[in-house]
Amino acid sequence: MLARRDPHGLWPLFAAFAITGGLSLYALALARANHSPVALWLANGALVGWLVQRPLARTWPLLLASFLGFVAAKLYLGDALSEAVLIGVCNVLETAIVCETIHRRFPSITPHTRFMDLARVGVLSALAASVICALAMMWIMNLWAQLDVLMVANTLFRAHFVGMVISGSTSLAIVTPYLWRLKPARPGTLVRDLGLLAALTAGVLVESRVPLVFLVYPQLLWLVFRHRFVGMVVGVAMIAVGVSLATTLGIGPFNLVVGATPAFRVAMGQVFIGVTCLVALPVVLALSEQDRLRKQMQESELRYRLLADNSGDLVMRIRSNGDRMYVSPSVKDLLGWEVEDFQRPRPDLIHPDDRERIASEVAKLRMQGGDTTATYRLQHKDGHYLWIEAFARLVPSPDGDDAKDIIYTGRDVTERVCIEQALMESQSQMRTVTDNIPAVIARIDMDERYTYVNRFVEQISGEVPPEIIGRTVHEVRGNALYDRLKPYLERAYAGQPVMFEYEATYRGKPMHFQSHYVPDRDAHGRVRGVYALTTEITHIKNTERELLRIAHQDSLTGLANRRYFSERVPVFLKQAQQHDMAVLLALVDIDNFKTINDTYGHAIGDVVLAEVGQCLQKLVREGEIVARIGGDEFVVVCNDINNIKQAKAFVQSLWERLHMEIDTGVAQVKVSLSVGAAICLNEISADAVMKLADDALYKAKEAGRDTYRFLTHGLGDNGGNDDNSSSETIKLRRAQ
Structure with a gap:
């Protein structure tokens, strides 16, 4: 299934199986052939380069492959399956501890990674993992009963720790291309220097009469100095392999100790390899860190120079005496001046209105430090002024004389300032408009x-x-x-x-x-x-109320006019029908009004109309309608009528009280009126009610005037008849 899903993913598994199995078989077979402990265990650290930059959840296939490779090597040598499985688990655990610890601290190794921190984490995690693995193997192999148990535990620990440091750093360097590029060199030079170290290592290990192994250090340090990580990793690996072979085979200067046992020679070889690592590793870390910082500084300087030289902003470094140590070429495009023209202080180019303020800002900056921002005008070489927004910061001088320099950045904001000024002017105009x-x-x-x-x-x-x-x-x-x-x-x-x-x-x-x-x-x-x-x-x-009053009020009498009456009567009738109530509408006409006008004049006629209107207004209650709808014709509408008798009494009272003698100041005018009243139930047509009242008025005039008549509608058998002589009480509400 894995092969079908990712065919390329099988090759790393085969490689992990082969490398772990091969290194394990080499170390175990060599130790057993010479009846000595394993001098250098390289198998566990060989996977570190592959696994350290991956989370543990994604590395289990490689760990499983390496486990199977170790078990296969043990079984090939005839060891028991149970022991091979348990020790294989210990080796996988040791590798996983180192890789996961480094991965958690450094998820990825980049040019910005601090090598000192990386080495410290790697060495400490390898130390802890080697201790755990050595103790577990002592328990599995039942080595606690031996007399030299401390020596055995120490040998196991050193073999795993030194092997982890050497093979782990080697594999990490192999799979991390950046480490190869820290100190690039020609391949021929690297091969030559490695060949010299290999020859020197072989020579000092073959010589058994004089201890000359220390002679490998100068050549190793030379490799470290010339080739950094590559030189250290390959050089230490070559020395470690040579020393492990010499101690296992019982040759070389480690046999100079009289009565040395194979275990003691292995321990001596492990100590030498460990010292070699301690000599080379700090040097290569220090040099690599120095190279990294130097490269970052060069890149930073290059980027800064690139930005400063190609930026549209004016960039300057100004000494305390005003001299400009650096002026960006943009001064030519910005202000028209050459860089040489701008090297010396030029306060004369600042607009006269801004000079005092800018001088105060500069003095304040030099006294208090920090940074400041100012907007002012600078003169172009052509003579016109540009608005410049300047940012200045006081920093230690890079010249190392304890002086303070000003780093200045200025940009042309003339267009923005003009827009802001126009906006302020517009806002001022807008405020003037809105305020007025x-x-x-x-x-x-x-x-x-x-x-x-x-x-x-x-x-x-x-x-x-x-x-x-x-x-x-x-x-x-x-x-x-x-x-x-x-x-x-x-x-x-x-x-x-x-x-x-x-x-x-x-x-x-x-x-x-x-x-x-x-x-x-x-x-x-x-x-x-x-x-x-x-x-x-x-x-x-x-004004609306006055217009409404004019439109709905009769100017002579102060009563409602015909328009108001026509608008209100339909609403009045509809409300009466909704509440099942009767409506009384009475038409009042002044008798012989034309004779009054002809006899006394129209002015006296108007006085008579006004007096009649005021009298009518006093006779009606709030909510009832009284209006002048014609020359001498008035109308009264009310809906608070319970029976015919009450309606007749109201009409009679109205007729009687309108008999009056009006003092006009010129003559005493006697006034009589004719009244026609209609009382209706469930009649919503204003025209029908008016027609019924008009018929009643006509009957009153036909009877000789100065009288009243009223008709009913919708009240049973009496509807539509003159009920002037009847005094019988008739309820006007319908039976519920």
């Missing part, structure tokens, strides 16, 4: 706080904008008015423009307002506030 518009213009944020109010608010409420801005609508308007405004605010916050009217009292005077709330949206369409335009419409409302 006869309406209150305000902006309210999402917290219901005023962020802007124009000055017209002073004429309305007496408050000035600074007293309002920052306060909430509830705080400014009060409880009662806020409760009326809040529903409209909520609709505006929901994204709906809304227009409404309301009343409020300011300075003790009731006023009418019309407000228009418009949502304020950002670039993404989200509501971020509300614009409010509020106009005082008190004079409009007063």
